[in-house]
Amino acid sequence: DAKTTQPPSMDCAEGRAANLPCNHSTISGNEYVYWYRQIHSQGPQYIIHGLKNNETNEMASLIITEDRKSSTLILPHATLRDTAVYYCIVRGSQGNLIFGKGTKLSVKP
Amino acid sequence: GAVVSQHPSRVICKSGTSVKIECRSLDFQATTMFWYRQFPKQSLMLMATSNEGSKATYEQGVEKDKFLINHASLTLSTLTVTSAHPEDSSFYICSGAWGTDTQYFGPGTRLTVL
Numbered sequence: 245d246a247k248t249t250q251p252p253s254m255d256c257a258e259g260r261a262a263n264l265p266c267n268h269s270t271i272s273g274n275e276y277v278y279w280y281r282q283i284h285s286q287g288p289q290y291i292i293h294g295l296k297n298n299e300t301n302e303m304a305s306l307i308i309t310e311d312r313k314s315s316t317l318i319l320p321h322a323t324l325r326d327t328a329v330y331y332c333i334v335r336g337s338q339g340n341l342i343f344g345k346g347t348k349l350s351v352k353p
Numbered sequence: 354g355a356v357v358s359q360h361p362s363r364v365i366c367k368s369g370t371s372v373k374i375e376c377r378s379l380d381f382q383a384t385t386m387f388w389y390r391q392f393p394k395q396s397l398m399l400m401a402t403s404n405e406g407s408k409a410t411y412e413q414g415v416e417k418d419k420f421l422i423n424h425a426s427l428t429l430s431t432l433t434v435t436s437a438h439p440e441d442s443s444f445y446i447c448s449g450a451w452g453t454d455t456q457y458f459g460p461g462t463r464l465t466v467l
Contacts, residue, residue, distance in 0.1 A: 287458035
């Protein structure tokens with residue numbers, strides 16, 4: 245299963261866009277990139293996923309590079325409630341998710 | 354997104370007792386359910402994967418006789434921690450998926466073993 249690399253922490257000003265990077269250079273052609281977030285003492289919340297094309301939903305946008313070796317999650321207007329640990333995961337061949345350490349995003353007023 | 358519930362949300366028990374945690378998919382059918390464990394300030398660690406009607410597949414290092422998993426229906430999976438000890442104290446989280454579709458997670462169960 246492909247591994248992912250994320251910065252351990254990031255800060256973002258409230259109301260600004262939060263851009264969270266993720267490297268997944270060993271991703272294979274049929275593996276999806278998933279993003280989840282975990283607010284303290286809660287279960288992970290699904291955000292978005294993609295294979296090749298950029299994706300957008302009501303929560304975020306996902307930009308995947310053409311070579312698929314990296315991606316960026318964009319929260320267009322971060323709020324204090326977006327403070328959480330964000331996990332970028334390449335879904336394994338068995339359908340399971342292997343969580344890394346993620347990026348701790350702190351949104352500041 | 355789809356909704357997964359867990360019960361109880363927190364439980365405190367004495368060392369040596371067994372604890373059962375329920376995981377239910379409320380608005381979808383989960384052919385596969387997953388159980389994770391999370392220790393303080395650490396990431397989620399996959400414990401086991403269960404397919405409805407089949408025996409669970411455990412990750413390396415997870416004792417199948419200690420962590421009993423039952424996935425008897427498409428909406429319910431249970432994790433029983435048998436003869437719990439203080440080192441089993443952790444945050445247990447389940448997730449469900451239809452086939453290899455998106456996994457949705459429950460809110461977690463905080464287990465404290467005294």
